[in-house]
Amino acid sequence: MREFVRFLDRKGELRRVKSPVSSELEITEIASRVIAEGGPALLFENVDGGDTPVLINIFGTHQRVAWALGVDHIDELTNRVRKLLGLTQGPPAGIVNKLRAVGDLAGLARSQPKIVKNAPCQEVVLTGEDADVNRFPILKCWPLDGGRYITLPLVISRDPTSGRRNVGTYRMQVYDGKTMGMHWQSHKVGARHYRDGEERRLERLDVAVALGGDPTTIWTGSMPLPPDMDEIAVSGVIRGKAVEMVKCKTIDLEVPAHSEIVLEGYVDPGRAAPGRALWRPYRLLFAR
Template sequence: MFRNLRAYLEALEKRGELRRVRVPVSSELEITEIADRMVKSGGPALLFERVVGKDFPVAIGLFGTRARTAFALGVEDLDELAQKVERLLALSPGRGGLSALMGLLPKLPLLRGFFPKRVRRAPVQEVVLKGEAVDLTRLPVLKCWPLDGGPFITLPLVITRDPETGELNLGMYRMQVLDRRSTAMHWQLHKVGRRHLEKARKLGKKLPVAVALGGDPVLTYAATAPLPPLPGVSEFHLAGFLRGAPIELVRGVTVDLPVPAEAEIVLEGYIDPEEPLVEEGPFGDHTGFYTPKDLYPRFHVTAITHRRGAIYPATIVGVPPMEDAYLIEATERLFLPALRLVLPEVADYHMPPEGVAHNWVNVALRKEFPGQAYKAAYGMLGLGQMMFAKVLVAVDEEVPVKPGFSTLQEALSHALPGRDTLLLRGPVDVLDHSSRAFAYGGKLFIDGTRKLPEEGGEVPFTPRAHPELTQEAEALEQRQWPGVWGVTLRKERPFQALALAERLLRHPQSAGIRLLLLADHDTALTPEELLWAVLNNIDPERDARVMPGMEGPVLVLDGTRKLPEEGFNRVWPERIRMDPKVKALVEARWEEYGF
């Protein structure tokens, strides 16, 4: 465990995983470009000690590698999180009276720290600013990407209480700074904070809100975890369980909410549900695309409290890989034992970074009867935030679920398109820009398990890749991997991609292929970027087709930008790209930063 953020930074520095940048840098784009380069190269966390025009330094990249994320969560490897939860789930006395209860005693230390501890004084309240002294512009809040609507707080721990039940929630929701004393609060349709606000509206009350920045990195992780609704249990309990020591909480100075005593900075205030919503965005999101402007509630800041010499923590999201991928992997490991309780046939699962969490899930199954893969898929899609999954790929127990592309290739060896693929419909992430409607769209299930006789049995198939590909005028670039064909094109008219697919699959080069991926011309033909682009840009019900190839049916995924003539009437967002001038600036200053 780490008592607070600075203890974690000190530990990282001792391990050689923290670099200090002592020259002045800008919180507008420059820090993003530096941090993006570091996370994509597996580099260290960064502490920017001098941010132009701001009062606090910036720490970023706190979870920038798998190993660093494990270190932040107090384990040697993320797989230990599953083992820890498995031991906890074994805390069942069953039957047997006093002797069974006594048998629990050796395991009770697992719950050490589960319950938060209330304190009267806290380092985070060493400095208290109220009224006119509140000025959010003094914080080094990052403008991350060129088209962002403004600076965004990207690593906030947002605390609210259910106005009816009193249950606490700790969540992470981005916050656009609007002026000196207010922000937008990005409470999406399915978020707990939004439910709390709606309840406050019905009761005719304002909703108190507190936002913590920093503290033990375990607490920051807990705010991202999709904790199931359990009476009396909040993310503070999860963090205490993971760290093996209670989270210390102190009452806010202007709100009746508990805040982490060891945080760096706390913003206190309220949201009035009767006020008009405010325009928020655009924002370069974790999908790798900008989410467009939308309307969200305004958070009024009544007080800022902070440590003396506080450090502002931040993260960036965008085209993967980013550090959120490692937080997602931590969540996979943490919730695997619970998933197995509900679906015992699940051996393992993984959400590849290219799928930006909800777009792609691989699952390995212990298969015993026909149709079991479909049973598992239906079950997973009904569990919490797994309901947002867009593409679900099943393989047999012995198949590794990562790296994602290798798992997909193995699945294609046993999945006959049409027979072993299934299109569904259901809720999707509100950030999914390609769905048929807001928060509602298609899903694709690929059964890549070995087929039993009742399922039609295995169909002979040898995955191949052809070194010399056919020349097709509209296909700007092409590449094949065993079983998979990737093609980019410059789209100029409706249904162009599917027409091109029909022509390509008539060529001998479609032999040994069961998946054809079509993407726009600005997509790099690597498996990772190709799958990232295609999965972002499909609604499977509309964009997945089974077409005849030279050696049987081929699954075609049209991952090109959709046009209004194709029945798409929503805003198609821009892909995130850094300003070339900023890239050149960072390149020129690289040695000056001390790298």
């Protein structure tokens, strides 16, 4: 992400905002006006008087989306994927099977996630009372919102039955420094993991949350992929190189090694309203 910020800066597609701003409504109001005008990405460097900057609107134009995915024009990526899958016009009946084989078509070894031992996201580790999400400027976006939300997280969980990883983008409402509401709609894969945990009467379901990281992986984490496709591997295919992952410190999951912030914790199956889950952090880890 830091490389992409520098890239956008060189392209004149980033504005650094040094004036003091509030994470409550002000940042999103500014961003809404800039987005409506097709304006640049914004890096707020002085939020709530703290030292954690807020980056917003990196995917606000077709051109920035293309750059985030490693191409100059989005058609280049479209044509590349079509060529890999042997497509001409619309998707054939066997498109899902072809998508599942895309790793082989693109070079499986090159695109599969790579586990590393040391990662930038684990440079700073906070535990116990120090593991407080309120140290970060989490936004309240709209006047009638119920509170502050993390709006672009990569939420990582593992299927209790198959052990298969899922990465999704689910809003998280901050209740206090150690508890959040995980909003995964009933048709989402994360919600299916949660329901499976309820059926198995699990005391908790481990969940990791990665904030920041490379923009391609953020993008693939929000894609409506088939349940048995690994979003991290798909990111590797699009990037043309493996996404580096690192094992969490306290739970049995891996996270993108170049995330800016990682939250390690768990949800409580059976203790929340349908479609939502209580999420509690063990640790906060982040890059300096």
